[in-house]
Amino acid sequence: MLPVERLKQAADNTLSNKVIFTEGFAYGPDEGYFPLRKNIANWLSRYYAPAQPISAERICITGGASQNLACVLQVFTDPAQTEIIWLVEPTYHLVFWIFEDAGFSGRMRGIPEDEEGMDVAALERALDAFERSGDSASQDDQKKRHKPHRPYRKIYKHVIYCVPCFSNPSGTTMSHSRREALIRVARKYNALVVADDVYDFLSWGVTHPAKPVSCPQLRLVDIDRVIDGGPEDRFGNVVSNGSFSKLIGPGCRVGWAEGTEDFIHGLSQAGSTRSGGAPSQLTSTFINELLEDNFLPEYIANIIVPEGRRRHCLLASAIKTHLGHFGVSFTPDPETNPVAGGYYIWIQLPAVLTATQVCQEALELQNLVLGCGETFAVPGGNAPGGDLHRRLRLCFMWEDEGRLVEGVGRLGLVIQSILTKVR
Ligand SMILES: Cc1ncc(COP(=O)(O)O)c(C=O)c1O
Incomplete structure (x- = not known):
């Protein structure tokens, strides 16, 4: 299922075009290769059809969902202030180390799921019990921080991790009502929801087996834009973690993040990105070709989904x-x-x-x-x-x-x- 020939052609075209390869070989902009950001934004707008179209400014390029989770935690959490990481259980197990590396060893809690996805009522009860327990940092402790103040970020008090569509490992998809409830809970407790949206495009139905169906649900990040008048502050409460790993191949190490424009700018200011520019700059120029002429959406529809x-x-x-x-x-x-x-x-x-x-x-x-x-x-x-x-x-x-x-x-x-x- 690997699109070898098309990627070879894309690499050849890119490496034959001096304007493109000069940019591809350089340290790129912090937010990533702009043509790819633009093409991803257009593609997502078509696929998810959110209430408002998605602009390139809501997207930054990442080195895939795993690398991006690490950057999200670097910028938007501080182990001295962020309390607990709440994860749907069963959960994608390889995120545990990423949370531990970010200083949250021993501070992860599982929340059960049923056929509608994460049990948000159980999450709310657990958050409430935690806040009342006295384990929550006092006002004085809250003043402690390991990380400096930066104008481009905020530190969230909690993180909620989930895979809303076709979850790894259980294949469960979160219902729309649960998604809305989750965002309201996240706002109430100053939590950032990290939604690993890596399987959304791999969606099929029984009624039209040969055709891909559109994603069964609006993403959490789309709902956060509109529900109850929109985000409570300029950073919002959801980041969508997208990846080409399940669509082209994980070795590409290219993905994207979507959030409010301020959140995305903040994310692009992670220290390692400011030093080296967005990750996977050269590969971004190859993958951009696959979106530019609509090859990838058609490949997903005609090859990956039926297979x-x-x-x-x-x-x-x-x-x-x-x-x-x-x-x-x-x-x-x-x-x-x-x-x-x-x-x-x-x-x-x-x-x-x-x-x-x-x-x-x-x-x-x-x-x-x-x-x-x-x-x-x-x-x-x-x-x-x-x-x-x-x-x-x-x-x-x-x-x-x-x-x-x-x-x-x-x-x-x-x-x-x-x-x-x-x-
Ligand atoms: C839920 C989930 N998130 C992230 C990843 C890894 O994504 P990436 O290759 O983009 O880092 C996987 C891979 O299995 C996954 O299942």
């Missing part, structure tokens, strides 16, 4: 065939969800099995690597009542079709062998 849907359906049907009779269930099911997408299927094992045991035996007996549910638990701050010990994450986008089916067949043999021993 993703095919693989999703194939994996789902293999699970039903090979694992259903053991009592294994899963979400999202492409047969019953009007809109599904992303990369993952989230499996629930029958109560007699644990994910750890299945993963261990799968590796030993079948050389099969699975995503163990507990990997996605927030360290030191689990949401109550979770069932991660019975969960597995399977990815349908990485392996070829034949290997997906074979893998599930082998997982069936592993489960069979454990059940024979247990019974």
Whole structure:
């Protein structure tokens, strides 16, 4: 699915044009390569159709969602003032280290999710309990800071992390009403919502299988622009973390962030960006070509989405065939969800099995690597009542079709062998 030929051509065109390559090889502007910012803004405006079009000034170029999360925390949090990082649980596990590197070790808390995404009422209760507990920094402590005052930023008191569409690992999509509630809670508690919007474009439906459906929901960042009269201050309460990693390839290391113009300017003033300019400047000039002539949106629609849907359906049907009779269930099911997408299927094992045991035996007996549910638990701050010990994450986008089916067949043999021993 990698668009090798088109990217080769884009690199060749770019490196043959002196005006473009001179800019590409240089330290770029802090906000990133302007033509790419502009083209991303136009593309997002078409795809999400927000109430107001998205301007280039709302976008800055990043080195991908992970690198950008680190920059967001560098600029907009201070471990002396920012209290807690609230994460939907299960959550994308590789963000834990990023939060720890930013000074938040031991200060992450999991909030459970259901079929509508993060349980925002539970989040609000937890925030309220925290604020009342006396653990919250006193007025005096609030005056302490590790980071200097800067006119281009504010320090948020809390951070809320989520993957609103086709979440990693559970594939869940947050409903519109939850999104609105989340923004209101974020405003009430001076929290920044970091929305990893990296799977939004990988969206398919059952009714028009060959066609991509538009994103099932408005993004949090779009809602923050309009709800209750718009943002409460010039920075707003949401940053959207976008990435080309799941659309072109993660090795590109190019993504974008969207927020209010002031937030985006502040983000572009992270120390490492001011020193070197926006990351991935040369690659930005290549990727810009793929948007300039609308190649990428068409490629997503005609190649990635139909193939993703095919693989999703194939994996789902293999699970039903090979694992259903053991009592294994899963979400999202492409047969019953009007809109599904992303990369993952989230499996629930029958109560007699644990994910750890299945993963261990799968590796030993079948050389099969699975995503163990507990990997996605927030360290030191689990949401109550979770069932991660019975969960597995399977990815349908990485392996070829034949290997997906074979893998599930082998997982069936592993489960069979454990059940024979247990019974
Ligand atoms: C939710 C989520 N955010 C971020 C990333 C990493 O994105 P990037 O390659 O843009 O750093 C991933 C990759 O799996 C992901 O699932």
